[in-house]
Amino acid sequence: MRILIEALEQLEYWLWQNHPELASSMVSGLTIDEIDTILHELPGQVTQEIREFYQWTNGSEIFLTPCHFDEPLRIMPLRTAIQYTSEPNSFLEQRINIPKLVMFWESERWLHLAICDETKASPILVITDDDFTRLAYSSLTSMVLTNLECYQKEIIKIEVRDSWIRLKLNDEPSRKEFNAIRNRNNQTFELSSFQERHNLEVIQI
Numbered sequence: 206m207r208i209l210i211e212a213l214e215q216l217e218y219w220l221w222q223n224h225p226e227l228a229s230s231m232v233s234g235l236t237i238d239e240i241d242t243i244l245h246e247l248p249g250q251v252t253q254e255i256r257e258f259y260q261w262t263n264g265s266e267i268f269l270t271p272c273h274f275d276e277p278l279r280i281m282p283l284r285t286a287i288q289y290t291s292e293p294n295s296f297l298e299q300r301i302n303i304p305k306l307v308m309f310w311e312s313e314r315w316l317h318l319a320i321c322d323e324t325k326a327s328p329i330l331v332i333t334d335d336d337f338t339r340l341a342y343s344s345l346t347s348m349v350l351t352n353l354e355c356y357q358k359e360i361i362k363i364e365v366r367d368s369w370i371r372l373k374l375n376d377e378p379s380r381k382e383f384n385a386i387r388n389r390n391n392q393t394f395e396l397s398s399f400q401e402r403h404n405l406e407v408i409q410i
Contacts, residue, residue, distance in 0.1 A: 232264040
């Protein structure tokens, strides 16, 4: 998916121009052969989006959660993501028992996962300890495009202080603009198909 590759390249360029300390801390991406070897540990297949994403980086701390705007989502290395997803986890399995990969780490109460059911796109879902499963992005590409545009327009600002990173929206208009950009990108990708395939009910954030 050329759109995702180009968006990731632009995001990396923006990071080097604006936050070189973060860009230099990113883990190098994996080769196709390395990804294939690691994926033997995961039952089923992953999407082309996930493969391309991990060719870009095998772990970093630059992505944002759409539920709140202080703590960035950390990208799990692929092997760690597979191990975490494969471990017995009654909370996770009771909530969403479909092909998935927990790629992004925030806390035990907030799991951000990519649907991986052999299609091209991976919707990003968020599950918490309440009764709802939330749709954050209709695809991994939508997630990258939204973050890229919000960084470029300074709708979201990255603050780096000592050993931690903070993502900040300055005011309510910024939050509304972020949501408008996210909704526009989400509409580019079909949402109903994966919900119908898995009989899955989600609410949009």
